[in-house]
Amino acid sequence: MKKLKNSRGITMISLIVYIASLLIALAILATVSAYFTNNFRQMRGYSTDVAEFDNFNVFFLEEVKRMGNAVEHWSVSRVEFATGNVFEFRDNAIYLVNESDNREIRIAEGINQATFNLRREESRPVVIEVRMTIGREQRDVNYVMAGTTRSVISREEDYITGDAIIPVDQAFSRANGVVEIVWLNLDNTVREEPLSPNTNPNWLAGMTPVMHNGTVWVDTSINDPNWYNYEAQVGAMDGRTSRWANASDNDDNMFVWIPRYAYRIVYFDTLANANARRVNPNHTGGLLGFSTRQGMIAVNPQNNSRRLIEGTVPINVVGYVQTTEFNDYIPHPAFTFGEQMPGMWVGKYTTGFVGAAPGNTGLPNRVVIQEGITMWRIITASNMFSVSRGFADPNTNGITGTSIMMRNTDWGVVAYLAHSRFGRNGEQVALNDGNFLTGAGGNLASTTGNETGIFDMRGGAWEIVAAYVNTVQAQMSDQITNIRNAGARYKHVYVVGDPDNTANNYLTNRNVVRKCSV
Secondary structure (H helix, E strand, O other), X not given: OOOOOOOEEEOOOOOEEEOOOOOOOOEEEEEOOOOOOOEEEEEOOOOOHHXXXXXXXXXXXXXXXXXXXXXEEEXXXXXXXXXXXXXXXXXXXXXXXXXXXXXXEEEEXXXXXXXXXXXXXXXXXXXXXXXXXXXXXEEEEEEXXXXXXXXXXXXXXXXXXXXXXXXXXXXXXXXXXEEEEEEEOOOOOEEOOOOOOOOOHHHHOOOEXXXXXXXXXXXXXXXXXXXXXXXXXXXOOOOOOOEOOEXXXXXXXXXXXXXXXXXXXXXXXXXXXXXXXXXXXXXXXXXXXXXXXXXXXXXXXXXXXXXXXXXXXXXXXXXXXXXHHHOOOEEOHHXXXXXXXXXXXXXXXXXXXXXXXXOOOOOHHHEXXXXXOEEOEOOOHHXXXXXXXXXXXXXXXXXXXXXXXXOHHXXXXXXXXXXXXXXXXXXXXXXXXXXXXXXXXXXXXXXXOOOOOOEOOOEOOEEEOOEEEOOHHHHHOHHHHHHHOOOHHHOEEEXXXXXXXXXXXXXXXXXXXXXXXO
């Protein structure tokens, strides 16, 4: 954890308002402890045999690719790993079980038959042969244990022969990525337009819709067609025409709506080809690969074949996009906050503090989210957290939702939308160099390039989030006491690398997107 500096401040979107969806999410939450330290969410309702195999494959592939993992025991219907996780076929389903606390997840169902066979050969990686029959379809797949080296293979067959080793970090360049977005319903089906408070007025969380008339902000209604337009930039790079929905509370604090979405990242060989994709969504010249719910996929430019080169940790996937042509997209984990959320309200500016010098601990009703206010700085992350949690108050500012300090996934959900064609379409947000004043830098310092976006993404005070690596120092630090004592949904806690240093902590956690849990 970084040593705190005097210039740091409450993160520009540390105040987020989550609102109750008032709809039933089509999911079941279950917990597996030991190696998996977060909850998984299993989405029901898959209608195809392929989807059931994919469900199994996501969990099993990640298990066998964990460095240092090994098979402890196996039988024709069961395989137990050194992590403590057990995959077991019974009652026409495959279960992921953790025997230390006897908890389990049913990860695939409707399975007619499934068998496991272990193949060990001297000087060769261990191979797990899986044969699965679902409906009329039979799958025979060889899974190869990753062993103790941080490398992956171009094809599963090459693991067996020991050929074609591709180091993870050299598989292909990720310097030129394009974030692609699809809007989601609560059941993770794709929709043409984003979910917004004009779908359900309760999603306003007690606030008032506002819009910019070219001169000033004015009140409007959820039925005003000019309130917002999350417009895709097509045919141009930074068109600056996307208008995000804004709202204010009784104290004129400003918030911006981030609608529920799924994403993937498409990588190209050059910036020119990445920008060509931003202008024309069908451009594929120089395509290298994708970051998807299955993991990192490399594309062979000679024949357009694809191969998985790096899998994701299962908690990186919060359900699946149910619309077939988009089911490799990742539903963003920030939209799970105990239940599936239609979106979130994010503070438009860095949080300021009126009537007190920097460093004053203050009260929640003294912080403001407005333009031209001095940023609240020289405070502990613990104080940021408690003030953020106490901000929403229906008796004062009228907000009926749950306010929280931003976590890493919350920052990411804003950054990805800003980077997509519904934001700046790859154009960098300008710097706020306004001597700790909120909203400085003009419209180019917003996530849309106009008045409707989120400001202060760059520059200003340090951006501190409710997340930490769980080192001995972090467990004892009074800088994060309130974060450390909070429930799991309000923070992200990352495991410590071995040895404990910045590089290993990053490698240990880089594929783990910490979704909210109950």
